[in-house]
Amino acid sequence: MRRLLxxxxxxxxxxxxxxxxxxxxxxxxxxxxxxMTTWSANPAHVQLFDSIAAEYKxxxxxxxxxxxxxxxxxxxxxxxxxxxxxxxxxxxWILEGSAPDFVASGALEPLDDSIENAADLAPAATxxxxxxxxxxxxxxSTSPFGVFVNTDLLKQAGVTLPTDxxxxxxxxxxxxxxxxxxxxxxxxxxxxxxDWTNLATVFRGWGAEAWSADGKTCGFDQQxxxxxxxxxxxxxxTGKALPAPGVAADFFAGESAMTIAQxxxxxxxxxxxxxxxxxxxxxxxxxxxxxxxxxxLGVLKKGKNASAAAEFVKFFTSPANSEKLAQFFPPPRxxxxxxxxxxxxxxxxxxxxxxxxxIDGIADGVVKPSHxxxxxxxxxxxxxLDPLWKPGADVPAVLKGVCTAITPLLAK
Amino acid sequence: xxxxxxxxxxxxxTTRRRDQLTAYVFITPALFGSLVFVFLPLxxxxxxxxxxxxxxxxxxxxVGAENYRKLADDPNVPAVLRATAFFSIGLVVLNLALALxxxxxxxxxxxxxxxxxVLFFSxxxxxxxxxxxxxxxxxQDNGGINGLLDTIGIDGPNWLRSGGTAMASVVVVQVFxxxxxxxxxxxxxxxxxxxxxxxxxxxxxxxxxxxxxRITLPLISPTIxxxxxxxxxxxxxxxxxxxxxxxxxxxxxxxxxxxxxxQQAFQFHAFGYGATLSVLLxxxxxxxxxxxWQMRKRWVFHEH
Numbered sequence: 001m002r003r004l005l006x007x008x009x010x011x012x013x014x015x016x017x018x019x020x021x022x023x024x025x026x027x028x029x030x031x032x033x034x035x036m037t038t039w040s041a042n043p044a045h046v047q048l049f050d051s052i053a054a055e056y057k058x059x060x061x062x063x064x065x066x067x068x069x070x071x072x073x074x075x076x077x078x079x080x081x082x083x084x085x086x087x088x089x090x091x092x093w094i095l096e097g098s099a100p101d102f103v104a105s106g107a108l109e110p111l112d113d114s115i116e117n118a119a120d121l122a123p124a125a126t127x128x129x130x131x132x133x134x135x136x137x138x139x140x141s142t143s144p145f146g147v148f149v150n151t152d153l154l155k156q157a158g159v160t161l162p163t164d165x166x167x168x169x170x171x172x173x174x175x176x177x178x179x180x181x182x183x184x185x186x187x188x189x190x191x192x193x194x195d196w197t198n199l200a201t202v203f204r205g206w207g208a209e210a211w212s213a214d215g216k217t218c219g220f221d222q223q224x225x226x227x228x229x230x231x232x233x234x235x236x237x238t239g240k241a242l243p244a245p246g247v248a249a250d251f252f253a254g255e256s257a258m259t260i261a262q263x264x265x266x267x268x269x270x271x272x273x274x275x276x277x278x279x280x281x282x283x284x285x286x287x288x289x290x291x292x293x294x295x296x297l298g299v300l301k302k303g304k305n306a307s308a309a310a311e312f313v314k315f316f317t318s319p320a321n322s323e324k325l326a327q328f329f330p331p332p333r334x335x336x337x338x339x340x341x342x343x344x345x346x347x348x349x350x351x352x353x354x355x356x357x358x359i360d361g362i363a364d365g366v367v368k369p370s371h372x373x374x375x376x377x378x379x380x381x382x383x384x385l386d387p388l389w390k391p392g393a394d395v396p397a398v399l400k401g402v403c404t405a406i407t408p409l410l411a412k
Numbered sequence: 413x414x415x416x417x418x419x420x421x422x423x424x425x426t427t428r429r430r431d432q433l434t435a436y437v438f439i440t441p442a443l444f445g446s447l448v449f450v451f452l453p454l455x456x457x458x459x460x461x462x463x464x465x466x467x468x469x470x471x472x473x474x475v476g477a478e479n480y481r482k483l484a485d486d487p488n489v490p491a492v493l494r495a496t497a498f499f500s501i502g503l504v505v506l507n508l509a510l511a512l513x514x515x516x517x518x519x520x521x522x523x524x525x526x527x528x529x530v531l532f533f534s535x536x537x538x539x540x541x542x543x544x545x546x547x548x549x550x551x552q553d554n555g556g557i558n559g560l561l562d563t564i565g566i567d568g569p570n571w572l573r574s575g576g577t578a579m580a581s582v583v584v585v586q587v588f589x590x591x592x593x594x595x596x597x598x599x600x601x602x603x604x605x606x607x608x609x610x611x612x613x614x615x616x617x618x619x620x621x622x623x624x625x626r627i628t629l630p631l632i633s634p635t636i637x638x639x640x641x642x643x644x645x646x647x648x649x650x651x652x653x654x655x656x657x658x659x660x661x662x663x664x665x666x667x668x669x670x671x672x673x674x675q676q677a678f679q680f681h682a683f684g685y686g687a688t689l690s691v692l693l694x695x696x697x698x699x700x701x702x703x704x705w706q707m708r709k710r711w712v713f714h715e716h
Contacts, residue, residue: 076679077678077679080467080468080678080681081467081678083467083468084467084683101468101681102468105466105468105469105470106469106470107468107469107470193573194659194661244553244570245553245570245573246552246553246554246555246570246572246573247552247553247554248552301470302470373680375675375679375680375681376679376680379660379675379679379680382661383660383661383662383663383664384663386573386575386661386662386663387575387662387663389573389662390570390574
């Protein structure tokens with residue numbers, strides 16, 4: 001590690017000697033190459049991005065856009081290390097978890113002049129990406145969480161999908177399917193007992209929040225969270241409705257009855273695979289709710305061609321291209337959030353699924369938890385929650401411990 | 413051209429000076445490499461540790477000893493140092509003991525020892541990441557290890573997810589990975605012990621244990637010193653194993669110093685504080701190496 005750090009330090013030094021990594025547009029004459037970092041290497045996505053870039057090149061022959069797909073696990077780390085090394089991308093996707101850090105840090109160029117018809121953007125979608133009323137990043141993907149159900153596995157276990165779609169009933173069904181089929185019941189995708197922010201798709205059903213809206217007060221030790229986590233703990237260790245810690249199960253490989261995932265995961269389903277359906281998140285004791293995950297698109301001040309990058313962002317996010325991107329990434333444009341537009345782009349989803357999960361989800365959805373300094377807070381919460389993930393854990397005491405650990409960080 | 417100046421030049425370029433010049437020319441690439449990639453970064457890391465450096469916000473402010481004060485007050489540091497010590501001590505003790513045991517066993521003149529030597533050495537040449545990832549699967553709650561235990565009626569723990577077993581599992585995975593290297597070094601040392609000493613001892617009626625303690629151990633002590641230094645320094649640099657197997661959890665039970673440094677610098681964007689932690693790591697490695705080097709005077713046997 002010390003060697004790695006040294007390598008970067010040296011690179012940074014050599015870079016400053018060679019005067020690279022400047023933020024001005026000295027290179028706007030002559031051909032330029034813009035680099036956009038993404039976390040998707042999905043060939044269908046890449047093909048679409050490349051076709052948008054190719055179309056842009058016909059009107060801007062000097063500009064080539066390269067899409068640089070980075071692994072999502074270390075995405076933010078990789079981007080910030082590139083920035084530190086003087087090799088900042090011109091345009092970067094930003095995960096919602098690190099949105100407050102990027103938006104508040106001043107690392108991004110305001111995009112207000114780079115978005116066509118900005119009034120069309122849904123306020124719920126842009127809230128996270130604004131600083132002092134200025135749009136710092138464009139939420140190109142606003143993807144609600146829903147529950148994918150493997151109807152074949154349910155049939156095999158003799159279980160019908162509960163019509164009264166509550167957490168109580170969902171967990172009971174998952175538990176029965178797991179017991180009868182030997183597969184797993186319900187998987188909260190990408191949670192894996194590490195990325196607890198995905199649990200917001202569960203605890204919001206109890207009206208629980210990780211922290212208050214102003215980000216200053218810890219919510220883990222409050223009653224709604226205690227109730228939600230007690231329910232979840234029981235579902236895992238008594239009902240065996242969710243896979244135990246360290247057990248890997250992929251819904252899309254047919255290994256579980258249900259999964260909570262973003263609707264953009266529909267692309268992982270095969271046309272001739274198992275039978276499936278998509279339903280909204282189950283209702284909790286505090287009623288119906290929905291949760292959305294977002295991806296933003298920002299222009300970095302430290303990129304070499306910031307104004308050319310902003311130009312391209314304008315094109316990439318235009319209504320026409322937004323409609324094309326809608327087949328993978330639900331758009332923030334209200335005019336495009338109709339079952340008709342989305343149906344064209346998502347042939348696998350039925351109109352009522354789109355209406356129930358996507359359109360209503362985006363309208364009422366709350367974005368997954370985020371905070372400035374989120375990496376450190378998330379790490380502290382994760383470490384604090386670890387004692388919860390074993391049978392017989394003292395739920396209120398563990399949650400109190402989480403608050404003790406993160407309260408100083410929330411105050412920063 | 414007068415003969416005088418040629419004479420002076422000849423006198424200046426004496427054989428000694430020529431040799432020196434040649435030597436410097438030869439070591440220049442290596443010297444340049446160590447300056448640019450070892451000494452310069454070392455100095456820079458100390459310099460960075462005196463700054464608050466947030467990459468995202470693009471701030472680089474001199475804060476003096478602030479990061480060192482933060483280090484002294486950081487509530488995580490005691491736990492991190494405990495985890496580091498646990499890993500290093502566990503690894504060094506297990507690794508050296510097992511390596512020595514294997515070396516002694518495989519130093520017998522029996523059929524098939526070559527096969528076993530190859531078997532125990534082969535993990536050393538396996539890619540560290542591949543090795544660790546496969547062990548990660550084996551140690552899952554429903555993984556291979558527990559499946560094996562299940563057949564003999566034992567309900568194995570969730571190795572990597574419970575506080576009591578996570579660090580021990582990481583240590584054992586690392587011991588199996590590298591024990592072969594120390595084993596080979598010990599084997600070479602054992603075979604360097606003169607046979608006539610053994611014969612003389614046996615003639616005098618010494619028991620095998622006495623022979624091992626009084627002859628073998630002293631004669632291979634330089635190798636024990638070497639392997640212990642290599643293993644201690646290596647153990648303090650453990651990163652990939654932690655990153656793949658536990659990400660520092662559960663809780664902070666496997667957050668060793670290098671992993672904590674990585675979290676601070678690369679995940680929490682606090683490069684200045686990360687540099688401070690790496691200064692601490694440097695001092696620990698330095699202190700341990702000096703200590704071991706001093707101890708060699710007490711217990712390492714030298715023939716000459």
